[in-house]
Amino acid sequence: MTLPVQHRYSEELSQCYGCGANNPVGLHIETHWDGTQGLARFTPRPEHIALPGFVYGGLLASLVDCHGVATAAASASPADGAVARYVTASLHVDFLRPTPLGPELTLRAWVKERRGRKIVVAVEIAALGEVRACGEVVAAPMPATMGVEAPAAQPES
Amino acid sequence: MTLPVQHRYSEELSQCYGCGANNPVGLHIETHWDGTQGLARFTPRPEHIALPGFVYGGLLASLVDCHGVATAAASASPADGAVARYVTASLHVDFLRPTPLGPELTLRAWVKERRGRKIVVAVEIAALGEVRACGEVVAAPMPATMGVEAPAAQPES
Numbered sequence: 022m023t024l025p026v027q028h029r030y031s032e033e034l035s036q037c038y039g040c041g042a043n044n045p046v047g048l049h050i051e052t053h054w055d056g057t058q059g060l061a062r063f064t065p066r067p068e069h070i071a072l073p074g075f076v077y078g079g080l081l082a083s084l085v086d087c088h089g090v091a092t093a094a095a096s097a098s099p100a101d102g103a104v105a106r107y108v109t110a111s112l113h114v115d116f117l118r119p120t121p122l123g124p125e126l127t128l129r130a131w132v133k134e135r136r137g138r139k140i141v142v143a144v145e146i147a148a149l150g151e152v153r154a155c156g157e158v159v160a161a162p163m164p165a166t167m168g169v170e171a172p173a174a175q176p177e178s
Numbered sequence: 179m180t181l182p183v184q185h186r187y188s189e190e191l192s193q194c195y196g197c198g199a200n201n202p203v204g205l206h207i208e209t210h211w212d213g214t215q216g217l218a219r220f221t222p223r224p225e226h227i228a229l230p231g232f233v234y235g236g237l238l239a240s241l242v243d244c245h246g247v248a249t250a251a252a253s254a255s256p257a258d259g260a261v262a263r264y265v266t267a268s269l270h271v272d273f274l275r276p277t278p279l280g281p282e283l284t285l286r287a288w289v290k291e292r293r294g295r296k297i298v299v300a301v302e303i304a305a306l307g308e309v310r311a312c313g314e315v316v317a318a319p320m321p322a323t324m325g326v327e328a329p330a331a332q333p334e335s
Contacts, residue, residue: 036227038234046225068203070193071265072320077195078266079240086236108228109235113270163229 025051039087052091059092089158182208209248216249246315
């Protein structure tokens with residue numbers, strides 16, 4: 022098993038609620054990059070409910086976000102070592118059918134397009150062997166001014 | 179102050195992680211419908227961090243989702259009493275500039291378009307008087323089969 026992309030972020034940039042290894046109460050989403058696509062598994066907690074029996078869509082959006090941005094970052098970094106940090110410029114999710122609460126979710130993400138320095142990543146979320154939601158993230162390199170001046174995009178996963 | 183839209187959902191459909199009054203550890207997003215638009219305030223918790231100093235985008239997506247869907251539901255319901263439950267068909271967020279972690283966020287949402295039974299809602303999130311993110315939710319009436327058969331959209335806020 023490869024080291025998760027999120028464990029190759031620098032320590033001071035690993036606090037993200039969605040995927041930061043250093044966030045004590047976060048979701049700890051972990052993306053594995055196989056050289057072509059990003060893969061992840063995540064089991065929602067019982068409180069991640071929408072309506073009885075189904076997963077909360079805001080959680081699914083969070084998975085799309087962090088997994089998509091990590092896939093973008095891994096695709097733009099050397100195979101080993103540190104991974105360049107990306108941020109989210111935009112996020113889209115289509116909820117194709119309800120996602121059952123309980124089973125493990127599997128995520129797949131791949132680079133769809135490059136627009137200058139921005140990377141467009143497609144994400145699919147499946148449960149019980151069926152795709153439940155698909156999404157798209159536009160990721161941008163973290164501005165060097167982050168923390169000093171306002172960057173052009175949201176600091177994200 | 180009006181009763182929040184989410185407090186007018188039926189008890190058994192009030193467990194949503196984002197906005198359910200009956201979710202003990204959820205975000206408890208509360209939408210106030212003034213007859214024209216949905217208004218909300220939310221202060222992220224310290225753990226809702228992306229990078230140091232900034233709010234996690236997945237949380238902002240959750241706010242857009244629950245606040246947008248509640249606005250759709252309120253717009254389609256009588257002024258008082260129970261509110262019809264809607265679910266999310268799709269969700270989009272543009273992160274215009276970073277959202278500082280600490281200050282209260284203010285949300286505004288309004289119906290942009292009706293497409294048959296679906297309602298398209300626009301949402302803006304501001305902090306320190308400046309819009310930080312804008313989004314759009316396509317909401318659909320909760321299928322009567324929810325919990326029995328799979329509906330066509332994600333059960334959401």
